[in-house]
Amino acid sequence: MDTTRNTVLEVWMAEHGYSANSLADAVNRALEQLTGRTGGLDGSSVRAWKAGRVTWPKSATRKALEDVTGLPAVALGFVPRGRPRSAPAPPHQEDPEMKRRTLIGGFAAATAAVVPLTASPRRIGMSDVDRLRKRFAEIIASDHRYGGQLGIEQRAASLADEALRLQNAGSATQRVRSSLYASAAAFRSSAMWAAIDGSRYDIAKAHMREAQALAEMSGDQAIKFRVWSHAGTMYRHMGRPADALAANDVARNLHITRRDPLFASLGLARQGAIHGVARERTDTRRAFEQAQDAMLRADPADHRPVWMLAFYDQAELDSLALSAYLALGDYPTAEFHAHRCLSTLRPHMIRSRAITTTRLAHAQMAQGDADAATTTAAKVPADVATQHARVTRMLREFGTALRATAPGSATLQTWAEHTTSWRTTA
Template identity: 50%
Template sequence: MANDVLKRRMGELDMTQEELAEKLNDAVHSLTGSHGKATARTVWNLQNRVEWPYTKIRMALEIVFGCPVEELGFTPRTVKSAETKDEEPVDRRNFGALAAGIALGAAAPGTLHRVGTSDVMRLHRKFAEIIAKDHRQGGRKPIEHQALGLAGEALGLLNAGSSSQRVKSLIYSTAASFTSSAMWAAIDGRRFEAAQRHFDRASSLAGMSGDQAIQFRIWSHAGTLYRHLARPADALAANDVARRLRVTRGDPLFAALGHARHAAIHGVPGDTRAIRRCMDLAEDAYTRSSAFEQDRPVWLTAFFDRAELHSLATAAYLAAHEYEDAEANAHQSLALLRAPLARSRAITTARLAHGHSWGRAI
């Protein structure tokens, strides 16, 4: 009974049996405070023998792959069946109590393990790696899956011990950040149904976090999602949620991105006047942003600059069939583009070629 789905998903992530075993152990640790006991043999059994893993392994698999285990090729059983000897049964109803007990036992006698800011930040540093991969490679499935796995790891911290309300908010913000990256990878890869699922989850997590910056990212991405689906009314409504957040009043750089993405959406129905108005607002906000000393999130500073402004203008004018304006903005974007942004360079180059060919045809 080979589980071809699990094997394929591991292949997409270029993950060996040993590497998955280690990730499962890390996930178990995030859930219980105690390192797991999975080995390469455990993974082989999951690939070839196990129809429905025990609860602890199921939850760890969901953290690593960022999806229900049913989507990994496992089938719930109706009767008790034999499992691998190196896995122990865990009743899901009692899992929370087990996790708390193990976490308590791992701490000093009489104390409860305390999850702090440093625990969250160690995980959040991986967010920069996801952002860098996205700008190098674009919307590949491995990026989407890795981001979802890291979101699961972040949420696992909620069960690893006690924490302050501030730390809980950071955990939700971190999980929302990773989920928003999965959403963006799915949008970029034209996997729109998956992107919608990630949006629903990410917006919920962001709401619990209270983090305005990540809420902006998620709703702005939703605007892009609906733009690609040729639903400009929904796209404008979603992007308006982002543009009206308090963070755009506190930092013009957010406002500039919101206005520029609004311009791109107006390109779908061909509203040239609205495109120019939004791009003027974006340029003005971007110019003012240089005077603000802000601690900005890595997802924003990694890509958003004047080159991206011109890239979004290119998308807007191209959609509106204003090919001369599209070509001019594409050339300006490519001249200003930073070297690491390989994905952006490829997209803008393709848009330039498209605008050039269509512009010459009319």
């Protein structure tokens, strides 16, 4: 099997209906916008990317491809020149074998019923880890497009089991074993996030417990941060700010936040969102000021995991600020952050755009502008409005607020007709 094939790009193309020729044409048009000259790509160029013969396109081509897809090149399965396929696992503070023996029992039942990948023991290597990392990039891309779907949760959980299954499929170095645990934790944390996003909190907590144990066994600071930061977000959505702050503090106290200001920024921004739920106005403002300062100090050239590159930027910081100021009842500030978020949100963030648009409608409604709010809310695509639990709930709450604010109005009638069309097209 050709382990260098770029399956992540193949999946993205299939999901978005691109052939090799049509993607080449789209990138050529983007190149013309960037450089003023039409690109010279054709179907064979894209097939070379898919086959892994070209692992890192030229800079202008890469930028054009990122503009077309809305994803960074590394999230599309490309590997920068001169960079090894994977980074060594960070040093462990505790004996990893002791952790493995202590914690692996919790997963024995989950993995025992799964059919082994191989009929006989073999050598497990970093190529197996790389294959899992490509599948992880696919999960990330699906999450940003669809969010919260049970299918994404189930696929991520299944891939976590596959990573654990590899632990018993043959011999491996400690580096490989640590990387497999990190992959399993990454998939399990994605399953956790999908459950959170779909408001399936009891299931999310079960995923969280497994993800936390796997992250500990991996020794990977980045995935530990992701798991605990997700836990903080889960408790925030559940209306438990004290638990949310405690979980988020675990993430913020990891060494990675001192090494990389972007991780520090994300931790602070999520802390600000939690303070908003707790109605702590001064702490909210201070957290977002510090998050913004840390983001400005972050070096964009630093190597970071795919999940971080794919979502955390200025738009996400503004999205979290929007959520916080909406919870505080500071609706003009919330509206400011909503507009700024929407102006910089990357095209692939379909779920995030719907959430931000719905929150903007709430901020406008709270300021008494029912007409503008209804026009804003109507921009949410029907498929997201009806299939994403969080968006559906927020739009239902919007309808309730509109009925209270403008009963019997033409605006309310327009909204009722609009939501009826959702039901008939869903």
